[in-house]
Amino acid sequence: MKLKLNLDKIAKGLGAERRGEVHAGSGHFGAMQLVAEVQARFRTPAGGGRSTDPSLSEKRLVSLAPRTLQRLEHLAGVMSEQGVTVGPLQIAALLLERAVSDADEATVGNLTRQRTG
């Protein structure tokens, strides 16, 4: 349901000009939140090198679809443009952490059955 605000009243209260409707792209704030999280968690070591998050201490081999890796590489490029040097698999680790914390057993069960048939 679209929000009904009195935009003329807001403009008057702000002493502002209304310049028209604008729209953020889908996932806009999700992407901004990811940038903020990467900047907060990944710190460049004192001796230089790639930014790291010391809390990500466990290493496992995880299979990825080629399109997933491409997407991660694209996101790493976006981070780089924001001045944050972070690898695609480091971004994967952050997204995995977020997804796992939000996952419920029923959703995981459905996803697993879809994949294994």
Place this chain on the structure above:
Amino acid sequence: MLFIPSVERDGRTAIDQSHWVRAALELFGETFGGATAYPKAQGVWRDDEREGVLVFDEPVVVHCYLTPEAIENEGNLQQLASFCRRMGREANQGEIGLVIADEYFAIRDYTEPTP
């Protein structure tokens, strides 16, 4: 959503952006209950009063979730407007940009209203 610029209208003179980000967060925290400032972005603004010259900067976007009642409240609007006018004056800005719901608002007149 409020855009905190990084340079003055001339596109060259740096402003104390961290000061204004902090001040904006204090305002949104006190007036609306909270806000989040996102890392610097790449930005550009076309100065139509100066033959369309492009002003490039690295704005910080401050995002605040709020209720319709909160943003339509006269007192809250005055607080927000006063802050934007002050930033516009002291940071030498061509305009201060706000996005509320899906509407872009531009504050260009920084004169304080007479009581």
